[in-house]
Amino acid sequence: MEPLNEISEVVRWLSAERANRGLARIELAAALKYQGEIHDDTLILTAPDGALSFGTLPEPQRAQVQALLRQHHAEQPARGNVELSVVCDATPVPRIQLTDELQRQRAEQTQARAEASFDTRPYGRALAQRVAEILDAGGELSITVDPREGVLRALWKSGDGTYAHGLRYAQGDSKPSVTLASREEFIRWLADRSDEVFAKEDRPDNPLVWGHGTFNRAYFARKTGQRA
Structure with missing residues (x-):
């Protein structure tokens, strides 16, 4: 299997998801902890306002990543733990400014927490x-x-x-x-x-x-x- 690059199916899917969701960043992390066990692939989505959400890859993309992990481990078994990270942020996303009302609400929340006893x-x-x-x-x-x-x-x-x-x-x-x-x-x-x-x-x-x-x-x- 070819290494992941900008034209790989997984990376193209991540790029499309980032664009469709209006995200500033989308990141995939997968790890083969030891031979015979592959941890679930976790998708980290970062919204323009910095909020995080989590999801999992659809089956076709998950299969590609898992196959790549298995191959990587077979080629370099002495390395033990194998980790793969894909960060897809091909083009910069315009910075989305918070409205005055949202900024005010956030400032009030921060102040309230700061004053909490x-x-x-x-x-x-x-x-x-x-x-x-x-x-x-x-x-x-x-x-x-x-x-x-x-x-x-x-x-x-x-x-x-x-x-x-x-x-x-x-x-x-x-x-x-x-x-x-x-x-x-x-x-x-x-x-x-x-x-x-x-x-x-x-x-x-x-x-x-x-x-x-x-x-x-x-x-x-x-x-x-x-x-x-």
């Missing part, structure tokens, strides 16, 4: 101990971050006895942002945190995402059956 009180040891008991019993606490992509923010205890806070994915993968070696370390860590710390930790400079898909005192109260 979150509880700054540390959770304390008692709450942290109750959460630890749930994890010790094999439970997991999680909040949905992106339902379309199956992304969860979670607290969990791993098989090696460590405690973790980070992202979990529907396919079973995990991406810890914090790992604590013992129960006592986990309790001290959680006891010192607060709603404000959780709300702003990922992107402290972007008020629009503060508190989205993050833990808070009310959530822990519901899960532990205790008052906040």
Whole structure:
């Protein structure tokens, strides 16, 4: 199979989709994680205003990409992981300016989020101990971050006895942002945190995402059956 280029069926299809949807950018990423397993091809669509949406390739284009991945892996098996990225942005798209009303609404939303207040009180040891008991019993606490992509923010205890806070994915993968070696370390860590710390930790400079898909005192109260 020929390498992908500007006249390949997949690239021509991507270019047409970009033009038909009025997008500033359209990107395809596919990966062969290891021999015998090909992950779903994910299509990332970027609108002129910067919003992202996700989709999958139609079957004919998916077959072409998967065949290319298999061939690439066969030719260079020593490389292990194989990744293919196609970015289709053949011609510049005219910049679409937001109307005055949309600009005003966005500015108001940003200001509102920036002024949002979150509880700054540390959770304390008692709450942290109750959460630890749930994890010790094999439970997991999680909040949905992106339902379309199956992304969860979670607290969990791993098989090696460590405690973790980070992202979990529907396919079973995990991406810890914090790992604590013992129960006592986990309790001290959680006891010192607060709603404000959780709300702003990922992107402290972007008020629009503060508190989205993050833990808070009310959530822990519901899960532990205790008052906040």
